[in-house]
Amino acid sequence: MNRSLRRAPSASTGRVRAASKSLGGTKNRRIAHLKRVAIVPAYNEEQTIAKVIKDLKAEGFVVLVINDSSADATAAVARKAGATVYSHPINRGLGGALGTGFAAALANDADILVTVDADGQHLARDARRVADTVASGYDAVIGSRLIGTETEGMPFVRKAGNRVLNILTYLLFGVRCSDTQSGLRGFSRAGAQKISIRTNRMEVSSEIIKEIGRNKLRTTEIPIKAIYTDYSLRKGQRTLNGIRIMGQLFWQKLTR
């Protein structure tokens, strides 16, 4: 139980919101100079990435885009929108890109690291709330699409699939988390340094949760809103992928 995520007060109780509001005054000044870096792994996202970057910059993030060998103009568009772009020479998958993002952000002296999807399904406002929560004293913060009142919009199959993966993640790694597959997560510098990413593809999301458990990071979740457009649904995980991830979880458990 002590390894389970401490659930932050959900939006309905208003405590998280109250906490981010109370960041004004002296505390805010202390937190304001913390360098916030957004890590955006991107593979063929030229349509959506410019807006994602601009919104994040508007919320005070330094934006690092990890271009995972996109075939389209993702890198050029991202650079034009004001991001620093790191390009993989060959496609390595989400896990590979996130690992590169962590390394790049740490090399860029990030104090707070937030991972954000490039398909536009996350609000920059939520990314800021995740960063604020990290700043308030956590090593890892998961933006959960499945707590609070903001779950509408996620298709049923996806909700059910997420549940199954959450239960499996708990059984295998002993970490309770309501949304293990969420792409919006925040880390303190110390927390990020402890996380070692080995998997290359989508199963990285579960691996990060595993690492949180292994290192006993001080962790919480806050409710976020996920915007499901036809575009992001097409780009996201397919149901079949969930089955693949399950297999990978067992493999991780077996070989490490």
Add this chain to the structure above:
Amino acid sequence: MALFVQALVIIFAAFALSRAVLRLKGGELTFNQFFFWAALWIVAIIVAVSPDLLVRASTTLGIGRGVDLALYASIIILFYLNFKLLVRLDNIEQQITTLARNIALRKK
């Protein structure tokens, strides 16, 4: 017929053994790897030369026929090799990612 199969097994095993020796000489196999393959093929040759040994071993183990023992053993060996291969593949994937990462970090 049995003689034909025996001859076939011996010829193939001898051929595989010679490959293993060549690869050891060429430095493509470590000594441990060579030992594994050499042992495997030598056992195959011994069994082909005198199938009685296999029958005796299988009765000792309580398995009905000698061929069944050979079959079980090969399945176990194949599973083991498959697992080793998967682990190796996992490592190679990891190394490629590290390489891609370092290239990406060097020239942004």
